[in-house]
Amino acid sequence: MTTTQQDIRPFRLDIPQAQLDDLSARLANTRWPDELPGVGWSRGVPLEYLKNLAEYWRTGYDWRAHEAALNQHPQYVTTIDGQNIHFLHVRSPEPDATPLMLLHGWPGGVVDFLDVIGPLSNPRNDPAPAFHLVIPSLPGFGFSTPLAGPGMGTARMAEVLTQLMSLLGYDRYGVQGYDTGAWVAPHMGKHDPDHITGIHVNALLTFPIGAEGEMDGLTEVEQRRWRAMQNFNDGYLQCNSKRPQTVTYGLHDSPVGQLAWIVEKFKELTDPEDGLPEDSIDRDRILTDVSLYWLTGTTGSAAQIYYEEISANTWTETTDWSEGTDSTEDAAGWTPQRGTVPTGVLVSVHDVTIRRWAERDHNVVRWTELDRGGHFLAMEAPDLLIADVREFFGKLR
Numbered sequence: 001m002t003t004t005q006q007d008i009r010p011f012r013l014d015i016p017q018a019q020l021d022d023l024s025a026r027l028a029n030t031r032w033p034d035e036l037p038g039v040g041w042s043r044g045v046p047l048e049y050l051k052n053l054a055e056y057w058r059t060g061y062d063w064r065a066h067e068a069a070l071n072q073h074p075q076y077v078t079t080i081d082g083q084n085i086h087f088l089h090v091r092s093p094e095p096d097a098t099p100l101m102l103l104h105g106w107p108g109g110v111v112d113f114l115d116v117i118g119p120l121s122n123p124r125n126d127p128a129p130a131f132h133l134v135i136p137s138l139p140g141f142g143f144s145t146p147l148a149g150p151g152m153g154t155a156r157m158a159e160v161l162t163q164l165m166s167l168l169g170y171d172r173y174g175v176q177g178y179d180t181g182a183w184v185a186p187h188m189g190k191h192d193p194d195h196i197t198g199i200h201v202n203a204l205l206t207f208p209i210g211a212e213g214e215m216d217g218l219t220e221v222e223q224r225r226w227r228a229m230q231n232f233n234d235g236y237l238q239c240n241s242k243r244p245q246t247v248t249y250g251l252h253d254s255p256v257g258q259l260a261w262i263v264e265k266f267k268e269l270t271d272p273e274d275g276l277p278e279d280s281i282d283r284d285r286i287l288t289d290v291s292l293y294w295l296t297g298t299t300g301s302a303a304q305i306y307y308e309e310i311s312a313n314t315w316t317e318t319t320d321w322s323e324g325t326d327s328t329e330d331a332a333g334w335t336p337q338r339g340t341v342p343t344g345v346l347v348s349v350h351d352v353t354i355r356r357w358a359e360r361d362h363n364v365v366r367w368t369e370l371d372r373g374g375h376f377l378a379m380e381a382p383d384l385l386i387a388d389v390r391e392f393f394g395k396l397r
Contacts, residue, residue, distance in 0.1 A: 003080050003167055011075040011086060011143070013067045015295050020063060023255055023294065027058040030256045041267060045260045049276075053263065054256050057287050063295075066288045070110075073117060077143065080163050083152070086110075086143035087136035087164065092121045094130035098197075098393055099170040101134045101161065101188075105179020105203065106240075106302055107262040108376065109142045110135050111288050115382040120389065129394045134168065136161060138180060140301035142292055147301050153308035154180065158187035162195070171195060174393050178203040178377065180305055186362060189341035198396045199339070199362075200389055202346040203375050206357035214356070225352040232352075236265065240306035248300030255294050262290050269375035271350050281379045339363050344392035346385065350374035366392050 177185035182201035270280035344366035373381035
């Protein structure tokens with residue numbers, strides 16, 4: 001059945017109070033484990049830190065206030081090819097605004113972009129370009145649930161989201177994404193290049209493919225990034241990609257388990273690395289992100305993207321990262337097909353993006369290296385993301 005604009009329905013967050021009461025009770029009744037003395041963050045989230053954060057979540061954090069803030073932005077739901085899609089749609093008051101889709105990653109959601117919505121959609125007297133913003137919850141995340149079935153990898157997500165932009169009447173538009181969104185956005189460009197004017201990404205992952213000479217001449221910075229990729233603690237990735245359903249039971253039943261699972265990523269991927277997560281991102285924003293995963297029950301469905309992109313493509317079992325890959329396929333399991341859509345790459349101090357591999361796979365026309373900001377740039381340093389997005393798409397106009 002073809003989806004029409006009449007099938008797009010207004011949406012408003014209104015979590016039943018019973019769910020909030022249940023969350024509070026579960027937090028109060030947490031069965032806390034012991035921990036080894038003196039290990040800090042080296043083996044996971046420290047007990048005392050997590051106890052304090054969980055207690056604030058229970059007694060200090062106000063979900064209703066953040067729910068109301070999110071409801072200030074127009075939200076909608078629709079179904080495309082059997083997949084439910086939730087999205088924010090913020091139209092700019094500027095008549096010549098550029099349509100732009102913003103794509104989050106894991107463990108993120110639409111709340112990642114709250115600090116950039118105003119400046120991008122309504123620069124007011126600023127001569128900077130303005131944007132009509134479409135911010136979807138990726139399939140399996142937030143209220144874009146349940147998953148329609150197996151096979152919802154980044155390429156399939158891209159097909160669904162290009163249909164959404166067409167459904168909204170946007171014939172020409174841009175896409176910005178980070179993390180998972182930085183994989184989905186290029187697929188959108190390959191799927192529908194005639195309608196996408198440009199792609200802007202940050203936290204882009206790039207991989208060797210076993211080509212002759214691809215490791216030669218890496219700069220000192222690139223060698224450090226390559227070592228960081230090889231040495232990255234990918235325990236969460238292995239769990240999500242190999243047994244997402246098994247991991248789900250513990251996280252779906254324990255809000256403290258869910259909290260620890262996510263806050264560890266905020267600790268590892270924010271700038272500065274040696275700080276606490278809330279040194280980089282407002283504590284309430286982190287808890288709003290965690291609360292959405294908990295209240296929507298999507299820890300399992302959101303993890304499925306790892307299975308689709310990694311285990312379903314089996315590349316991790318045969319890859320020797322010390323020598324590059326041993327096939328002509330890249331790390332996501334497909335033969336590299338270089339995108340044609342103009343692409344801007346924004347690299348924060350925490351990113352491990354290597355330029356030559358990015359240029360191999362994407363039509364890179366802008367490359368920006370930052371001296372601050374981590375993986376979650378829209379929350380950590382929104383001013384840097386806003387400035388680069390404006391300049392990139394402004395030139396494309």
